[in-house]
Amino acid sequence: MVSDDAPASDANRVEQALTALAPRLARGGQAVAGLRRLSGGATQEIWRFDLITGAGAEVLILRRAPGGVRVSETAVGLELEARLIEAAGAAGVPVAPVRLVLEPDDGLGHGFIMGFVEGETLGGRIVKSPDLARARMDLARRCGEALARIHAVDPAAFPSLRRFSPSDLLDQWQEAYRRSDWPRPVFELAFRWLYDRCPAPPPQPKLVHGDFRNGNLMIGPDGLRAVLDWELAHVGDPMEDLGWICVNAWRFGAEDRPVGGFGQREDLYAGYEAGGGRPIDRSAASWWEVFGALRWGCMCSGMAGSFRTSDPSVERAVIARRTSETEIDLMRLLAGDRA
Amino acid sequence: MQDHPTPPEILAAVIAFLRSEVTADITPHAVFQAKVAANALEIAKRDLELGSAADAAELERLERLLGHSGTLLDLTRELAQKIAEGGVTLKTPGLADHLWASTLAKLAVDQPTYSGYRAALAERDP
Numbered sequence: 001m002v003s004d005d006a007p008a009s010d011a012n013r014v015e016q017a018l019t020a021l022a023p024r025l026a027r028g029g030q031a032v033a034g035l036r037r038l039s040g041g042a043t044q045e046i047w048r049f050d051l052i053t054g055a056g057a058e059v060l061i062l063r064r065a066p067g068g069v070r071v072s073e074t075a076v077g078l079e080l081e082a083r084l085i086e087a088a089g090a091a092g093v094p095v096a097p098v099r100l101v102l103e104p105d106d107g108l109g110h111g112f113i114m115g116f117v118e119g120e121t122l123g124g125r126i127v128k129s130p131d132l133a134r135a136r137m138d139l140a141r142r143c144g145e146a147l148a149r150i151h152a153v154d155p156a157a158f159p160s161l162r163r164f165s166p167s168d169l170l171d172q173w174q175e176a177y178r179r180s181d182w183p184r185p186v187f188e189l190a191f192r193w194l195y196d197r198c199p200a201p202p203p204q205p206k207l208v209h210g211d212f213r214n215g216n217l218m219i220g221p222d223g224l225r226a227v228l229d230w231e232l233a234h235v236g237d238p239m240e241d242l243g244w245i246c247v248n249a250w251r252f253g254a255e256d257r258p259v260g261g262f263g264q265r266e267d268l269y270a271g272y273e274a275g276g277g278r279p280i281d282r283s284a285a286s287w288w289e290v291f292g293a294l295r296w297g298c299m300c301s302g303m304a305g306s307f308r309t310s311d312p313s314v315e316r317a318v319i320a321r322r323t324s325e326t327e328i329d330l331m332r333l334l335a336g337d338r339a
Numbered sequence: 340m341q342d343h344p345t346p347p348e349i350l351a352a353v354i355a356f357l358r359s360e361v362t363a364d365i366t367p368h369a370v371f372q373a374k375v376a377a378n379a380l381e382i383a384k385r386d387l388e389l390g391s392a393a394d395a396a397e398l399e400r401l402e403r404l405l406g407h408s409g410t411l412l413d414l415t416r417e418l419a420q421k422i423a424e425g426g427v428t429l430k431t432p433g434l435a436d437h438l439w440a441s442t443l444a445k446l447a448v449d450q451p452t453y454s455g456y457r458a459a460l461a462e463r464d465p
Contacts, residue, residue: 183412183419186438189429192422253454314372314379321382324445328455331442335435336462 011035017107018049025099025113028054048116060099064111075231076161082112084230087157091149096226117226119218126219127252127261135223140263142224143245144271151206151238152276163235165201170194173298180301186327190294193334197287199237206238214250214260242268242280243288248329249296290333297326350384385448393444400437
């Protein structure tokens with residue numbers, strides 16, 4: 001999605017700073033051209049540009065905090081995110097390689113510059129596009145392998161990452177739900193169900209991506225090209241990632257393919273185990289899937305509050321009204337014929 | 340007694356405008372925003388058309404379930420609290436039916452094309 005609403009002065013400043021960085025971005029780096037902003041997310045700005053070198057041009061991506069300064073309180077921070085991407089890449093996870101982490105003197109605020117990976121990230125297209133039909137065939141398995149490799153990264157290398165047990169996460173989301181001050185009997189039912197069956201803290205906490213879902217995966221005709229958006233990474237129960245990618249919201253209508261709308265759970269698990277992950281406990285996996293549906297529900301319902309206070313955008317209003325999607329998902333999971 | 344066209348009719352006209360005419364000469368980003376705006380108005384339109392009947396039915400179910408009268412918001416809060424405390428569960432007669440009916444009614448307004456809603460309708464009325 002191309003956003004052309006970046007103020008011109010912003011773009012000029014970014015272009016000047018990138019031009020000064022050019023020699024450090026690649027051998028023979030001379031100049032920057034074709035700068036444009038790809039998205040103006042609430043938590044990150046993403047810019048695309050061509051780096052001109054003696055040998056030609058190369059596409060690179062800048063991710064930085066909005067305006068270079070604003071940092072979300074739940075995100076890990078861009079410097080840490082860059083280090084996580086490097087560690088995951090070294091462990092064999094497909095990632096867009098980090099080229100340079102910004103320093104204060106670079107004049108761009110917090111952020112990093114990474115290689116450009118061509119591909120599709122829009123979930124609906126990944127589920128439906130005929131060009132990606134071949135990729136979809138073993139994508140669930142490839143996701144399982146990638147998750148196993150993420151979970152094999154030593155969390156001790158990242159002491160500042162936050163640690164969450166399953167009950168910590170439940171407490172956090174219940175608190176967020178209570179703060180929204182809008183009664184939802186279906187959410188109450190789901191919280192009860194989850195608390196009654198809450199897994200113990202994992203004996204060996206792992207690096208958890210935290211937002212591994214269709215929408216944060218770069219897919220090409222040949223398959224999974226990069227795992228994106230590491231800002232919600234933390235240390236905890238690795239099953240969280242395996243449940244999250246199966247939440248109905250990321251199936252984009254392809255109900256019968258629970259893994260991101262493109263694959264089956266058993267293929268995800270087989271890839272996970274083949275990639276070195278621990279054998280999957282099916283009942284733990286379904287706990288995390290219910291947790292994921294409720295987490296997405298709490299995220300949606302929180303949008304009503306921010307719509308009224310900080311960001312009265314139409315998009316937020318519409319996402320707030322998607323809360324009921326998670327309520328019907330939870331009803332089917334907990335009170336349906338197959339529950 | 341107000342005049343016509345009715346609010347849903349006015350909204351339908353604005354939705355049609357946002358979906359067709361306005362998208363002809365604006366940037367791709369603005370086209371996306373116009374689609375989101377049309378979706379938002381569709382929710383508002385369906386709420387105007389379906390909301391009060393759904394609310395009345397929901398209130399009647401809640402009064403039966405909880406055994407006394409009150410406002411929709413107060414009774415929903417009370418039910419939420421009873422579920423949180425474990426006093427009302429899925430085994431409580433009427434709870435599952437109430438939650439299904441209320442949730443399906445919400446989806447009919449919010450997202451009637453949502454896959455989970457279509458599937459739930461099919462599962463409940465095969």
